Amino acid sequence: MLLEQIHEPADLKKLNYRQLRQLADELRAEIMKVVSDRGGHLASNLGVVELTLAIHYVFDAPEDKLVLDVGHQSYAHKLLTGRYEAFQRLRQQGGASGFPQMEESEYDAFTAGHASTAISAALGMARTRDIMRGDYNVVALVGDGALTGGMCYEALNDAGQSNTRMVVVLNDNAMSIAPNVGAMSRYLTGLRQSKGYLAVTFWKRSATSSARCSWTASSSRRWASSTLGPWTATT
Numbered sequence: 652m653l654l655e656q657i658h659e660p661a662d663l664k665k666l667n668y669r670q671l672r673q674l675a676d677e678l679r680a681e682i683m684k685v686v687s688d689r690g691g692h693l694a695s696n697l698g699v700v701e702l703t704l705a706i707h708y709v710f711d712a713p714e715d716k717l718v719l720d721v722g723h724q725s726y727a728h729k730l731l732t733g734r735y736e737a738f739q740r741l742r743q744q745g746g747a748s749g750f751p752q753m754e755e756s757e758y759d760a761f762t763a764g765h766a767s768t769a770i771s772a773a774l775g776m777a778r779t780r781d782i783m784r785g786d787y788n789v790v791a792l793v794g795d796g797a798l799t800g801g802m803c804y805e806a807l808n809d810a811g812q813s814n815t816r817m818v819v820v821l822n823d824n825a826m827s828i829a830p831n832v833g834a835m836s837r838y839l840t841g842l843r844q845s846k847g848y849l850a851v852t853f854w855k856r857s858a859t860s861s862a863r864c865s866w867t868a869s870s871s872r873r874w875a876s877s878t879l880g881p882w883t884a885t886t
């Protein structure tokens with residue numbers, strides 16, 4: 652089993668594409684096994700397995716900071732950051748918390764639970780980095796449900812205006828606790844169905860399938876932090 656051999660994200664970078672796919676399957680199986688026993692969030696965690704793998708493959712946590720909005724989607728992140736044993740006792744005393752906890756791991760850059768806080772927290776970290784002349788990346792992962800919270804707009808407004816270097820990944824699965832409603836949800840649905848977006852998705856699929864073997868973690872990271880500009884929303 653590959654998962655038991657992953658003690659830190661650096662271990663991921665030794666895997667080839669086929670092994671990464673196997674690891675994604677193992678993560679899903681582990682999450683289903685533990686959640687059916689201990690309870691917890693299931694769908695939101697199953698939905699970010701590949702995304703979490705990709706983020707940890709591209710970036711270098713804990714130097715690079717990953718801020719998860721709400722934090723209910725943190726199970727794959729915990730399993731990839733040395734908490735396999737603790738995860739077996741998920742949400743039990745002495746086991747892994749169901750949310751990111753700074754006291755639990757240096758990989759949890761922010762203790763979360765409330766929705767819509769990640770972009771603001773990440774912006775604060777990015778600003779601190781700039782003041783301290785640091786060089787690490789800061790990544791906020793936010794769902795489309797959490798994105799309906801006003802705090803996100805205050806942070807996006809501030810980040811866009813100040814041009815602070817950070818990455819915002821939007822996980823738009825058209826779901827919150829129930830299907831999303833409202834103008835932003837309608838806008839994102841329209842965006843996902845637009846010709847331009849579909850063309851980019853098609854291009855991305857063909858580019859990544861042909862570049863699979865030569866695309867390394869460091870080249871992906873360089874691409875993410877330089878080519879995409881100061882901050883980026885990705886669906």
Ligand SMILES: Cc1ncc(C[n+]2csc(CCOP(=O)(O)OP(=O)(O)O)c2C)c(N)n1
Pocket residue numbers: 695698721723724764765766767793794795796797798822824826827828
């Ligand atoms: C301020 C606040 N309100 C409500 C909640 C309850 N809550 C937990 S998860 C969630 C939905 C998040 O949806 P989304 O951001 O789309 O993530 P997904 O589950 O789709 O990955 C909500 C509203 C919360 N954690 N904080």
